[in-house]
Amino acid sequence: MRYFFLSFLFLLVGLSVADAQTKSPDEFLGYALGSKFTSHDKVVDYFKYISGKEKNIKIVSYGKTYEGRELLVAVISSKENIDDLEQIRKYNVSLSKAESSTAQKGKQPAILWLSYNVHGNEASSTETAMKTIFDLAEAKTSDIKDWLKNTVIIIDPCLNPDGRERYVNYFNSVSGHKPNSNPMAREHSEPWPGGRSNHYYFDLNRDWAWQTQIETQQRLKLYHEWMPEVHVDFHEQSYNEPYYFAPAAEPIHQDVTPGSVSFRSLLGKTMLSILMRTDGSISLRNALICFIHRTEIRIHCTMVQ
Numbered sequence: 001m002r003y004f005f006l007s008f009l010f011l012l013v014g015l016s017v018a019d020a021q022t023k024s025p026d027e028f029l030g031y032a033l034g035s036k037f038t039s040h041d042k043v044v045d046y047f048k049y050i051s052g053k054e055k056n057i058k059i060v061s062y063g064k065t066y067e068g069r070e071l072l073v074a075v076i077s078s079k080e081n082i083d084d085l086e087q088i089r090k091y092n093v094s095l096s097k098a099e100s101s102t103a104q105k106g107k108q109p110a111i112l113w114l115s116y117n118v119h120g121n122e123a124s125s126t127e128t129a130m131k132t133i134f135d136l137a138e139a140k141t142s143d144i145k146d147w148l149k150n151t152v153i154i155i156d157p158c159l160n161p162d163g164r165e166r167y168v169n170y171f172n173s174v175s176g177h178k179p180n181s182n183p184m185a186r187e188h189s190e191p192w193p194g195g196r197s198n199h200y201y202f203d204l205n206r207d208w209a210w211q212t213q214i215e216t217q218q219r220l221k222l223y224h225e226w227m228p229e230v231h232v233d234f235h236e237q238s239y240n241e242p243y244y245f246a247p248a249a250e251p252i253h254q255d256v257t258p259g260s261v262s263f264r265s266l267l268g269k270t271m272l273s274i275l276m277r278t279d280g281s282i283s284l285r286n287a288l289i290c291f292i293h294r295t296e297i298r299i300h301c302t303m304v305q
Contacts, residue, residue, distance in 0.1 A: 120163025167195025
């Protein structure tokens with residue numbers, strides 16, 4: 001009887017430990033991330049699941065699409081930053097308006113906003129969003145711990161759920177058990193209207209300024225409540241297309257400040273440096289363009305796995 005009780009106790013402890021561990025996207029979804037496209041409801045479920053497991057993640061639901069799909073962001077940082085999140089947000093907004101003194105700048109974490117899948121048929125980035133939040137939540141490396149200490153990261157896993165769902169439903173309905181790499185295969189020939197646009201076939205990536213669509217209107221209301229220092233807009237290129245790195249081609253609009261141009265150039269060179277360290281190879285074209293007054297690196301790259 002004693003041995004039975006001990007065995008039962010160990011089983012309960014084992015189950016409790018297993019339940020306490022946060023599931024990866026693969027474990028939660030039941031398939032390897034990237035092996036198939038994930039529906040929007042399951043993406044939302046995973047973000048809410050991981051938020052319930054981790055004390056340093058907060059979910060903010062900011063609206064719904066025309067077809068009723070939920071729009072949300074996950075805010076992730078160190079536990080200390082999350083506990084002080086409202087003060088951090090307010091101070092950052094005041095900094096954007098030049099209202100605050102510089103006394104607290106050294107203590108203020110930067111705000112980083114990550115936007116995924118504004119074009120619905122560039123569908124892989126939403127899958128990446130789930131992997132990103134899991135890796136940040138696990139925080140297994142000292143680099144990630146430092147990022148969370150010094151940064152508040154806001155992740156919007158899908159800006160255009162209606163368009164993405166239109167594409168995902170199409171792709172899943174025509175793809176086979178094994179992917180077909182032939183460019184002429186039906187799964188690579190998306191019919192009109194495609195998933196790029198939203199419910200009203202409006203390109204949401206063109207709506208940041210005009211704000212005619214409810215997805216944009218709701219998102220920008222939240223965006224203006226944070227005024228992030230850095231915004232990353234994730235897109236997907238075709239397998240045989242070049243990969244863009246900053247800086248952008250000139251002429252540059254007069255309202256873009258020299259500081260912004262310099263920062264983008266630094267960002268582009270950093271991205272290139274990171275990709276050059278990957279296992280893949282980089283094919284460079286037009287690697288150096290020289291101007292009369294200065295020299296810039298403008299690079300188009302294609303990843304070859």
